[in-house]
Every structure is written in C-alpha cells, then in structure tokens.
Amino acid sequence: MxxxxxxxxxxxxxxxxxxxxxxxxxxxxxxxxxxxxxxxxxxxxKYDSITQVWLGGDHYKWRILRSNGYDESYATGDKAPYEKFLAFAKTMPYVIGNPMYHWTHLELQRFFNIYETLSEKTAQEIYDKCNAMLQQDEFKVRSLxxxxxxxxxxxxxxxxxxxxxxxxxxxxxxxxxxxxxxxxxxxxxxxxxxxxxxxxxxxxxxxxxxxxxxxxxxxxxxxxxxxxxxxxxxxxxxxxxxxxxxxxxxxxxxxxxxxxxxxxxxxxxxxxxxxxxxxxxxxxxxxxxxxxxxxxxxxxxxxxxxxxxxxxxxxxxxxxxxxxxxxxxxxxxxxxxxxxxxxxxxxxxxxxxxxxxxxxxxxxxxxxxxxxxxxxxxxxxxxxxxxxxxxxxxxxxxxxxxxxxxxxxxxxxxxxxxxxxxxxxxxxxxxxxxxxxxxxxxxxxxxxxxxxxxxxxxxxxxxxx
Missing domain, CATH: 3.20.20.140 (Metal-dependent hydrolases)
Structure with missing residues (x-):
C-alpha cells in the first residue's frame, strides 16, 4: 500500500x-x-483566516457542504468562521474520490507545510496553525x-x-x-x-x-x-x-x-x-x-x-x-x-x-x-x-x-x-x-x-x- x-x-x-x-x-x-x-x-x-481564503467564494466547497447535510449558513451564510471551517473539516473524510480531497491537502502541504489529513480531530490544530501563518507577510497575496x-x-x-x-x-x-x-x-x-x-x-x-x-x-x-x-x-x-x-x-x-x-x-x-x-x-x-x-x-x-x-x-x-x-x-x-x-x-x-x-x-x-x-x-x-x-x-x-x-x-x-x-x-x-x-x-x-x-x-x- x-x-x-x-x-x-x-x-x-x-x-x-x-x-x-x-x-x-x-x-x-x-x-x-x-x-x-x-x-x-x-x-x-492579507487574509484574516483560512476560512476567508478557502471558503469565502468557493462554490466547489459550498456544494460538498450542502451534499453532506449542512444548511446554507455553513456555506454562504452567517456562521462564525471556525464553525464553517469545522463543517468543512468534518465533511472532508467523506470526500473520497473527489479532487477536492486532493486539492485541499495539496494546499495544506504546499503553503502551510501541514501533512496531517483534515478531519474533525485535526480541525482546531490546523485552523489555528493556518491562521497564525496567514498573519505573516509571506502569506499576503503577492507572496502566494x-x-x-x-x-x-x-x-x-x-x-x-x-x-x-x-x-x-x-x-x-x-x-x-x-x-x-x-x-x-x-x-x-x-x-x-x-x-x-x-x-x-x-x-x-x-x-x-x-x-x-x-x-x-x-x-x-x-x-x-x-x-x-x-x-x-x-x-x-x-x-x-x-x-x-x-x-x-x-x-x-x-x-x-x-x-x-x-x-x-x-x-x-x-x-x-x-x-x-x-x-x-x-x-x-x-x-x-x-x-x-x-x-x-x-x-x-x-x-x-x-x-x-x-x-x-x-x-x-x-x-x-x-x-x-x-x-x-x-x-x-x-x-x-x-x-x-x-x-x-x-x-x-x-x-x-x-x-x-x-x-x-x-x-x-x-x-x-x-x-x-x-x-x-x-x-x-x-x-x-x-x-x-x-x-x-x-x-x-x-x-x-x-x-x-x-x-x-x-x-x-x-x-x-x-x-x-x-x-x-x-x-x-x-x-x-x-x-x-x-x-x-x-x-x-x-x-x-x-x-x-x-x-x-x-x-x-x-x-x-
């Protein structure tokens, strides 16, 4: 394997x-x-959070959240940033066979040097680590x-x-x-x-x-x-x-x-x-x-x-x-x-x-x-x-x-x-x-x-x- x-x-x-x-x-x-x-x-x-840069305008991610049973407040609605991120993290183990699973982890690996898989268990740690890194100049748009x-x-x-x-x-x-x-x-x-x-x-x-x-x-x-x-x-x-x-x-x-x-x-x-x-x-x-x-x-x-x-x-x-x-x-x-x-x-x-x-x-x-x-x-x-x-x-x-x-x-x-x-x-x-x-x-x-x-x-x- x-x-x-x-x-x-x-x-x-x-x-x-x-x-x-x-x-x-x-x-x-x-x-x-x-x-x-x-x-x-x-x-x-400079982005305030990983939720903003990841979920802010991505209809690919909104579709999988809806398909996994989350209401619109978790996609385009008014849930708090971490609540939206957590919903996406909880959904991720079920995205088997979808390129979203690969894209997500490639982005975590290449930009944030995070090799753990995203899930409910790792959500808080990954959220905090990404948000801390996003405050650095190397995570401004031009640097990305x-x-x-x-x-x-x-x-x-x-x-x-x-x-x-x-x-x-x-x-x-x-x-x-x-x-x-x-x-x-x-x-x-x-x-x-x-x-x-x-x-x-x-x-x-x-x-x-x-x-x-x-x-x-x-x-x-x-x-x-x-x-x-x-x-x-x-x-x-x-x-x-x-x-x-x-x-x-x-x-x-x-x-x-x-x-x-x-x-x-x-x-x-x-x-x-x-x-x-x-x-x-x-x-x-x-x-x-x-x-x-x-x-x-x-x-x-x-x-x-x-x-x-x-x-x-x-x-x-x-x-x-x-x-x-x-x-x-x-x-x-x-x-x-x-x-x-x-x-x-x-x-x-x-x-x-x-x-x-x-x-x-x-x-x-x-x-x-x-x-x-x-x-x-x-x-x-x-x-x-x-x-x-x-x-x-x-x-x-x-x-x-x-x-x-x-x-x-x-x-x-x-x-x-x-x-x-x-x-x-x-x-x-x-x-x-x-x-x-x-x-x-x-x-x-x-x-x-x-x-x-x-x-x-x-x-x-x-x-x-």
Missing part, C-alpha cells in the same frame, strides 16, 4: 516519476484563465503568487471595467504579470434578466445603445482599450452554441426588439449571438488575440437559490445541448474570410470531448502551431478522470504535444497547486505510454513535450505585449 500523497503521488512508474520530478515540477505557471481579483493583488491583501512560481496570470473582466488595478500593477516591479481578459457575456446573452440593466450601464458610460452598429462600436472601443492595457485573450461563456447567419439590418431589428423588452425566439437569438461572436472574433484576429469558448454549462438550476443568493453560488451543472453543427458554422464563418483567431475550445460535458478534439483539425493551419486548441478539463471536468479523458481524446485525434495545458479557473489564491495535480496526471499518462512500449524513451523529446504542455506552449501561443 502506498503512503498517502507522498512525493510520488499519482506517479506510477519510473518514467512518470522522472518526468514530474526532473522536468515538470520546476516549470513556471502561466495561469491563463482565472477569476482572481486584480484589486486584491494590487493591494496585496510568487511562491507558486506563477509568471503570468489572466483575470476575467467585463468590457465596462476601467482596468484601473491592471494599469497600476503594470507600474509595479513584480516578478509576475497580471493581464486582463475580455468577457462580453452580459452583452451577448440578450435572453437573460441582466441584459437590459447592462445596456443601461453601458449608456451611463456615454455610449448610445440604440442599434447594432452602436453595439459593435462599443465592443470595438473596449477591445482597443483592453488591448492597450495588455489584454491578449477573450473569453465567452457559450452555454449553448448558437449560430445563424444574418445581415446587419436583420440583427439590428432583433436588437431593437430586445432592448424594447421583446422576447427573442431561438432563431433570433442565434442570429444576434452569432453576429456578435463573429464580429468580435474578427476583431480578435486583427490583434492576434486568443478567443476562449467555454461550452456547455447549465446555470442557475435552482430558481429559489438564485433569488436568494444570486448567480455563481454553486447551483450550476452540465448541459447537453448540441455542439458540433452550430460550432462548426461559427468557426467556418470566421475562417471563410481568414479571420478566425487562435481559439481554445472547452467543453463541460465529457460526451463532447471527441466532438471538440475532432473539430480542431478542421480549422488548423496558417502557420500557427496548434492554432485551434482543446482546452483542459474545465469545472466539473478538472478531476483526475476528467483530465485523463480530455488528454486521451486530444492525443487520439490531434497533437497532445502542442496542448497549452492547465489553468485554475479559480477565485482563490491558494488554488495554484491544481497545476501540480495536472502535471502529475500528465506525466503519469505520458509515462505509461513509454512504459508500455507505445512511445520511445527519448528523454530529450519527452522533456520538450512536457515542458511545452506545462508552460512553453501557452507562453508561445499568446501574443506578447
């Missing part, structure tokens, strides 16, 4: 162990998609980033954002860069309740929003502004992939119907969204940006809890809408005029792994290595099995060696060990191919492949400032 989470955790053979310890472990991190706060980085926030060997991190930002803290951070002499990411979902999703208030907020900035030409003018202006601040990526929460071709005049009528409070049909939504996605895709291509498409979330399933807590509180799941045909139409519409940007496709439904892995090959080329990427296992799929299945699908149908690798998609500055988790799984998968005689034991090539997936591929893929 192996020791729990020892140095060779998840590394089954000698090749895997060499690849991780001698190659992957020391590689820097390019965390190209997360939901971290530029303001907290600039202000170099530097200690994790992060070189670049990309936040997720609304087009209206003034990017004040990103601009201030550019003036700092930091060992890492913080770049914004352009995410215009609130303007794209005309069927959502937040659409009309968003239009009003854009008007409050001084923009006229009466026609589709006004919409594209706003988007172009904000893309230019983001570009000046260092943005080189966009992100789209494409819960349902929709695309139907329509001329500007027809889309203009659809937009006017939407801002007057009219309900749009599925066809009208496909034309409006498709028009916007095509427009911004062309703008991204002009500037060398990367377009990220996160496909397949079924959000806010509990209307009761949405009313009570708002969105992004742990009541989302996996959707099963058709992907292949509408996605192909959108990518082809951009490719037809040679204006398809570098694109990373993520799916939340594992049934779509092969769909996306096969889709990549339709639109590669133009002298760009891995122009169209199959993104890492995302959200419900950044599990051990989810990562393995994503990598195997990519290897089956494309070039795993050109994969741009892992990201945290996190709201916690303690989440960077997820890169270690991914790297161990990656090295084990490649190691098994070598051990099984399916790939030669060529150390130079293997080293190049693993270093590429860990950092070099994404560093080369994203255009520099």
């Amino acid at each position: 192996k020791k729990f989470m020892d140095d060779n955790f998840l590394l089954a053979g000698e090749v895997a162990q060499w690849l991780y310890h001698d190659v992957a472990k020391a590689m820097p991190i390019y965390d190209y998609h997360n939901h971290l706060s530029a303001k907290e980085i600039y202000e170099n926030r 980033i530097e200690r994790s060997n992060v070189k670049v991190m990309c936040t997720t930002d609304d087009p209206k954002d003034d990017l004040q803290y990103h601009k201030l951070l550019k003036e700092e002499n930091l060992d890492f860069r913080v770049l914004p990411t352009f995410r215009p979902d609130s303007l794209v999703n005309a069927e959502k309740t937040f659409f009309l208030p968003y239009i009003d907020a854009v008007r409050a900035m001084g923009y006229t929003m009466e026609s589709i030409a006004d919409v594209t003018k706003f988007l172009e202006d904000r893309i230019n502004y983001f570009h000046e601040v260092g943005c080189r990526l966009s992100d789209h929460g494409m819960d349902v992939v929709m695309y139907e071709f329509a001329e500007a005049e027809e889309v203009d009528a659809i937009f006017k119907k939407a801002i007057s409070g009219g309900e749009l049909s599925a066809c009208e939504l496909a034309k409006y969204k498709g028009y916007i996605w095509k427009f911004v895709g062309q703008e991204y291509a002009k500037r060398g940006w990367v377009m990220q498409l996160h496909i397949g979330a079924l959000r806010n399933n509990s209307a009761r809890m949405l009313t009570k807590l708002g969105p992004d509180t742990g009541f989302d799941s996996i959707a099963d809408s058709p992907v292949a045909a509408p996605l192909s139409k959108l990518l082809d519409a951009l490719d037809a005029t040679d204006s398809l940007p570098k694109t990373i496709l993520y799916c939340l439904n594992p049934a779509d792994n092969a769909v996306l892995a096969a889709m990549l090959g339709n639109f590669q080329g133009g002298g760009v290595v891995g122009k169209i990427q199959f993104g890492s296992g995302w959200w419900f799929m950044d599990t051990k099995n989810g990562m393995i299945n994503q990598m195997r699908s990519l290897a089956d149908m494309g070039l795993l060696s050109r994969f741009v690798g892992m990201l945290t998609d996190s709201r916690s500055f303690l989440s960077f060990p997820r890169h270690e988790y991914f790297r161990r799984i990656l090295c084990n998968e490649i190691g098994k191919l070598v051990e099984n005689g399916e790939y030669p034991y060529d150390k130079d090539v293997l080293k190049e492949i693993v270093e590429g997936i860990c950092f070099n591929n994404i560093n080369n893929y994203i255009a520099k400032e």
Whole structure:
C-alpha cells in the first residue's frame, strides 16, 4: 500500500516519476484563465483566516457542504468562521474520490507545510496553525503568487471595467504579470434578466445603445482599450452554441426588439449571438488575440437559490445541448474570410470531448502551431478522470504535444497547486505510454513535450505585449 500523497503521488512508474520530478515540477505557471481579483493583488491583501481564503467564494466547497447535510449558513451564510471551517473539516473524510480531497491537502502541504489529513480531530490544530501563518507577510497575496512560481496570470473582466488595478500593477516591479481578459457575456446573452440593466450601464458610460452598429462600436472601443492595457485573450461563456447567419439590418431589428423588452425566439437569438461572436472574433484576429469558448454549462438550476443568493453560488451543472453543427458554422464563418483567431475550445460535458478534439483539425493551419486548441478539463471536468479523458481524446485525434495545458479557473489564491495535480496526471499518462512500449524513451523529446504542455506552449501561443 502506498503512503498517502507522498512525493510520488499519482506517479506510477519510473518514467512518470522522472518526468514530474526532473522536468515538470520546476516549470513556471502561466495561469491563463482565472477569476482572481486584480484589486486584491494590487493591494496585496492579507487574509484574516483560512476560512476567508478557502471558503469565502468557493462554490466547489459550498456544494460538498450542502451534499453532506449542512444548511446554507455553513456555506454562504452567517456562521462564525471556525464553525464553517469545522463543517468543512468534518465533511472532508467523506470526500473520497473527489479532487477536492486532493486539492485541499495539496494546499495544506504546499503553503502551510501541514501533512496531517483534515478531519474533525485535526480541525482546531490546523485552523489555528493556518491562521497564525496567514498573519505573516509571506502569506499576503503577492507572496502566494510568487511562491507558486506563477509568471503570468489572466483575470476575467467585463468590457465596462476601467482596468484601473491592471494599469497600476503594470507600474509595479513584480516578478509576475497580471493581464486582463475580455468577457462580453452580459452583452451577448440578450435572453437573460441582466441584459437590459447592462445596456443601461453601458449608456451611463456615454455610449448610445440604440442599434447594432452602436453595439459593435462599443465592443470595438473596449477591445482597443483592453488591448492597450495588455489584454491578449477573450473569453465567452457559450452555454449553448448558437449560430445563424444574418445581415446587419436583420440583427439590428432583433436588437431593437430586445432592448424594447421583446422576447427573442431561438432563431433570433442565434442570429444576434452569432453576429456578435463573429464580429468580435474578427476583431480578435486583427490583434492576434486568443478567443476562449467555454461550452456547455447549465446555470442557475435552482430558481429559489438564485433569488436568494444570486448567480455563481454553486447551483450550476452540465448541459447537453448540441455542439458540433452550430460550432462548426461559427468557426467556418470566421475562417471563410481568414479571420478566425487562435481559439481554445472547452467543453463541460465529457460526451463532447471527441466532438471538440475532432473539430480542431478542421480549422488548423496558417502557420500557427496548434492554432485551434482543446482546452483542459474545465469545472466539473478538472478531476483526475476528467483530465485523463480530455488528454486521451486530444492525443487520439490531434497533437497532445502542442496542448497549452492547465489553468485554475479559480477565485482563490491558494488554488495554484491544481497545476501540480495536472502535471502529475500528465506525466503519469505520458509515462505509461513509454512504459508500455507505445512511445520511445527519448528523454530529450519527452522533456520538450512536457515542458511545452506545462508552460512553453501557452507562453508561445499568446501574443506578447
């Protein structure tokens, strides 16, 4: 029986162990998609307690607390910090097989040098030790980033954002860069309740929003502004992939119907969204940006809890809408005029792994290595099995060696060990191919492949400032 989470955790053979310890472990991190706060980085926030930094905004942890029978006061509610932490500690022994168990203990080990397992028995000791350490300067946000060997991190930002803290951070002499990411979902999703208030907020900035030409003018202006601040990526929460071709005049009528409070049909939504996605895709291509498409979330399933807590509180799941045909139409519409940007496709439904892995090959080329990427296992799929299945699908149908690798998609500055988790799984998968005689034991090539997936591929893929 192996020791729990020892140095060779998840590394089954000698090749895997060499690849991780001698190659992957020391590689820097390019965390190209997360939901971290530029303001907290600039202000170099110090957290009051492990509860605040661990449970304050993590819907993964809230979901397991609910599943273990705790009421909402222990997740998003008003229980005292230690009561929330104790509930999480009591839950932890029952999280067998869930990546949360591994993430939790990796974070305790790497940041706090705590190797005891978290449970009701160890809760008080671990809570006190973590809280004492969090008062030290090395546990301020910037130090957490530097200690994790992060070189670049990309936040997720609304087009209206003034990017004040990103601009201030550019003036700092930091060992890492913080770049914004352009995410215009609130303007794209005309069927959502937040659409009309968003239009009003854009008007409050001084923009006229009466026609589709006004919409594209706003988007172009904000893309230019983001570009000046260092943005080189966009992100789209494409819960349902929709695309139907329509001329500007027809889309203009659809937009006017939407801002007057009219309900749009599925066809009208496909034309409006498709028009916007095509427009911004062309703008991204002009500037060398990367377009990220996160496909397949079924959000806010509990209307009761949405009313009570708002969105992004742990009541989302996996959707099963058709992907292949509408996605192909959108990518082809951009490719037809040679204006398809570098694109990373993520799916939340594992049934779509092969769909996306096969889709990549339709639109590669133009002298760009891995122009169209199959993104890492995302959200419900950044599990051990989810990562393995994503990598195997990519290897089956494309070039795993050109994969741009892992990201945290996190709201916690303690989440960077997820890169270690991914790297161990990656090295084990490649190691098994070598051990099984399916790939030669060529150390130079293997080293190049693993270093590429860990950092070099994404560093080369994203255009520099």
